[in-house]
Each structure stands twice: as C-alpha cells, then as structure tokens.
Amino acid sequence: MDAEHFKVRVSVLQWPSRAPVYHKPDGQRFAHPNTLKLRANHSYLVETLISPAKTLTSLAIHGQTLFLSQIQEDRHHRDHRKYSALWHTSGYDVNKDRTRTYIPIMFEFKGGAMMLATVQCKVYPGDGDGGHWQWGQALHAVELECSSPPDGTYVDVIRDSFVSRRTY
Secondary structure, eight states: OOOEEEEEEEEEEETTTOOBOEEEEOTTSSSSSEEEEEETTOEEEEEEEEESOOOEEEEEETTEEOOOEEEOOOTTOTTOEEEEEEEEOTTOOOOOTTOOEEEEEEEEETTSOEEEEEEEEEEEOOSSSOSGGGOSEEEEEEEEEEEEOTTOSBOEEEEEEEEEOOOO
C-alpha cells in the first residue's frame, strides 16, 4: 500500500478587517527562506483547506488549541475540506532586529495522525497603523505538500511554500 499524498493550504488574515498578512523572502539568513510578518496582541483568522478532503480534528498554533469551524463545502469543490479558526498573538514577544520566532503548528487528523509544520515569523508591536509588519508581499497561503504512510500515525511535510496574493 502506497503513502497517501495531499495538500494543506493555510491562509492567515487580520481579524476582523480580513486585511492581508505579509511575508518577505529572507534568503539564507535564517533557518527558513521566508518570514511571515505578524503583530503582537493581534487577532487573526486562520483558514485551512485540505485537498483531497481529510477531516481535521484539532489545530494548535504555538501551543494554543484553536476552536475549529468547518466551512460548508460548495457543490463544485467536494474534493476538499475547509476550516476556519480565530488565533490571537497575545503574550508574543516582539522580535529584535535580525531575530525570528519559529511558530509550531500542530494538525491532528481523524484517526489520530499528527502533523507538525513550523513557520518562521517576525513579530512586530501590535499597536497603530503602518510599520514594517505591512511591508512585503501579501500572503495568500502557506502551502504544505504532505505524505502519510499506510499506517496513518503521522504525516510528513514534504515541501512548504509561501503563495503570494495576486494583485491586478
């Protein structure tokens, strides 16, 4: 029996404005080539799309278990499942120059399979408009290409990529 392959797409938007979150390429300066820009003490809407459809039973970001809501599937896209949750960055330390925070995201799927993804972030002060947290490319999603062995006890992230929003 072969491994099961699927994609998980995680989008993050500021809440309640639904304004984009930004990212920037960092090259080889840090552990990951891309950095997600976040604000301390700020709320975010996290939407997770899994294709082909798998049931997500739990999602935790930086140790905080989020309350998941499954978004109703439309009749044209029955091959995926979509979830949303609110996440708050209260208590996150603001990064100093040339430092990054590595935020673990733990997914648990029906049947108990677990997946860990880590996102490199820079956390900025959360107050006021403007500032470096909104410089860079608007993030559409972090896309994770995944593989699960036949026993289904864990999921490997084969590749991750930051997908930018299209601006026309």
